[in-house]
Amino acid sequence: MAFLELADLRVKYGNIEVIHGINVRVEEGDIIAILGANGAGKSTTLLTISGLVKPSGGSISFRDAPIHRFPAHTIVKLGIAQVPEGRRVFGTLTVRENLNLGSFVSKDKQAISKTLAWIYELFPILSERREQLAGTLSGGEQQMLAIGRALMSRPKILLLDEPSLGLAPLLVMTILQTLREINRSGVTIVLVEQNARAALKLAHRGYVLELGNVVIEDDSAALIANAEVQAAYLGGGIA
Template sequence: MLLEIRNLHVTYGNVKALHGIDLTVEQGEIVTILGANGAGKSTTLMSISGLVKAAQGTISYKDKELTTLRAHNIVKQGISQVPEGRRIFGTLTVQENLNLGAFTLTDKEKIAKNQEWIFSLFPRLHERRQQLAGTLSGGEQQMLAIARALMGSPELLLLDEPSLGLAPILVKSIFATIREINKSGVTILLVEQNARAALKLADRGYVLEVGRIVLEGKAQDLLENREISKAYLGGAG
């Protein structure tokens, strides 16, 4: 098991965001977490990457407990997060953003190899590498956010709403690239409002409602589930 979450509780002040969730991710999988706004999806990802602290429960990655580690040390374990809303550094160039993504690596050859691979995934970023990141289009900024996370050679990539605010044609392109990244050997945990696209991409899925997992299963089974279809896919069945 690559990632195993057991009985995870997260609290913001007096508000309970997660009520004892259990979740697993196997090496090589794409797993998606679905749910309405405020269900606890982003909180789950931020707990894994150490940006919010667990009140209770365990998060183990390759049998190593993460809840005691600080965020930068979790990145060193091989976990990178692409945050919701991209959060690129707008006043830095594309190249400078990518350089920051490689902060945990010391092997220059490895960094160069990663960058070469990233530019093959996102040729547009290669063209724009000396451009200020803040002047990129929304789609290009999303590409940069993913590319920056990949610069650290993660084994597990946490993606938070990669299609948010993008035109349908760009969403298709981003999802095709996510599949390519996965085929290269990177395991992916994906939070996504576009439930249909996420389930078509994923191997398995979890449905979160108000901080609790209410359904889990193979992505295909969830796609065919009438309740899921009604609640998240805009259909009756």
């Protein structure tokens, strides 16, 4: 069994099926990129892994546990955390209060303190602004906070939905470099990202979704070299 496996996964919204029996394997230590146009089913796939959307068929296994049957809070406790699209920080709470919310699965104060110190090391600006209201942060700082909040649960798998959305290119590079560092610390990453070139340069493997189906899967280098992927997602050429 893979570390995380989606087998013949199907998802419906009402009577409309939006994910049509996809198969995805994630090995421990991987960075996996999920690519596709708007409406391809990328975000729905992450939400279903997180337990926020229930599948209509198929299964999701994490370390052999059938997590598609579990509620979202149990999935977090097992070690899967999501950074949602649009950041969704609590604007009327401080940076520190937002981070504290991410640690709800742990009662070990020493471990929480250690994790918080690690997050401040990853994102020094969050340490500088720990008493600042999250709603007053820049978009990039809010994205760092959203990632930090998810890391407070010490996940084994981190799911990220469009972390570069709306950010300046230089800041996107900083965020992606930090994700590589997080991965090197032992966190497996599943990344949904419109910036296909940046995602594939970061990831080990990738899946391309079209209208709820996996149409291409391969390692990142092969996807970057794939003429179809180049034409559809990489502007027709290789950087």
